[in-house]
Amino acid sequence: MKMLRYILFPIVPVYYLVTWLRNKLYDLGIKKSKSYNFPVICVGNLSVGGTGKTPMIEYLISLLKNDHKLATLSRGYKRKTKGFQLANQTSSVETVGDEPFQFYNKFGKDILVAVDSDRQNGIKNLEKENSDVVLLDDAYQHRKVKAGLNILLTTYANPFYRDFVLPTGNLREPKKGVNRANIIVVTKCPENLLDDDKIQIVKRINPNEKQHVFFSSIKYSEEVISINKTVKLKELSSFTLVTGIANSKPLVDFLNEKNLKYQHLNFKDHHEFSKQEIESLKSKELIITTEKDFMRLKQYESLKEKLFYLPIEVVIDNHQKFDNIIKEFVSN
Incomplete structure (x- = not known):
């Protein structure tokens, strides 16, 4: 390459x-x-x-x-739908894309999550929702x-x-x-x-x-999360790491610092898992993935009991100044 x-x-x-x-x-x-x-x-x-x-x-x-009344507007990369879509209880990765679906799963009760490749049209529709x-x-x-x-x-x-x-x-x-x-x-x-x-x-x-x-x-969190439970990283003996993100190195470095034992299956960003790949994952005892990939994989019943994601958050130096700039902008 x-x-x-x-x-x-x-x-x-x-x-x-x-x-x-x-x-x-x-x-x-x-x-x-x-x-x-x-x-x-x-x-x-x-x-x-x-x-x-x-x-x-x-x-x-x-x-x-x-x-x-906050709204996010994304293109909805690799979704199967067209035009403006407002995420709701029937939405999925296929209808809005993986990252917007992640926003909706996390914050859907508090915000609007929309997708539209035409950002002007998307904003026009969000104005109608009083964002x-x-x-x-x-x-x-x-x-x-x-x-x-x-x-x-x-x-x-x-x-x-x-x-x-x-x-x-x-x-x-x-x-x-x-x-x-x-x-x-x-x-x-x-x-x-x-x-x-x-x-x-x-x-x-x-x-x-x-x-x-x-x-x-x-x-990175010290715990991994599934649909129905949370487990501490230090309690994991071994697992399969599945990533479909642009750069998995920071995550791999973090896990290596923890001296964790795992096999890494590394896919391209926004990877769409094939039937064969899902069948292969079914044989794994425990799967740890990113939150974005979790949105794609949790739909498979055969993986639900063994599938966990590792939460992350961004930490900003001098975050009070950063926060104040943002809050001042939205208040004016």
Whole structure:
């Protein structure tokens, strides 16, 4: 795969020019963006792959759900439905996608969860539901909507400033796209990241005077959860780890630090499990997976008693400042 990316390097200037020109047309107002008279927050990234958008959306939900009629709006990647869908008790991964289904399972009593590849149409429908704050999931490049607040995520291990545009690198657009962000969060940092390291990263990001830079890390639970019970990690003798996410390394590192014994079945992001793969999983004694993959796998009756997920949450350095910026934005 790496060799193919190097071979495709001559295409990089073409991709760069096309994405740069598209953004320039929006910046100049030739292509139109729609603004809204209520708070719209976009969480996204410059790169393909996992930067931690889902736990960040969940952090924002927890922060705002008690004081607002909050809605999330996602594309609904790999769902089997079309157009606008509002999650309800009959929804599934097939109808709304895995991440929105996860939001609904966790917060469905407190918020609205919607999907629509046309974000303008999605927001219009959420206005009819009287939502007063909308969180846009993975919509940084969806410039037909002009969010009032843009939160850009970039990982500690693979920051945008060390990357190239597709197809040789992972960037969806040129690095200058960072200029649209109001908040930049360096995600998946080591818990003990030194202040000197943070200073050097901020220098490389080179934020303007209106941009805020924060650092976040992933906190894994000490327990795994199934449909009907909870078990402490330290009580597990051995298990099969099943992951279908963009980057499983942080999870694997965490489990290895715990000296846990397991077999790892690693699939691509948003993996759709085949009948053969489900049959193979039926033979496993205990399965630990991510919360997103749990949403896909829990529908199989044969796996319910052996299937658990490991919860995660995002921890933001200087979270009080971060929270205040968000709350101030939605209050104005």
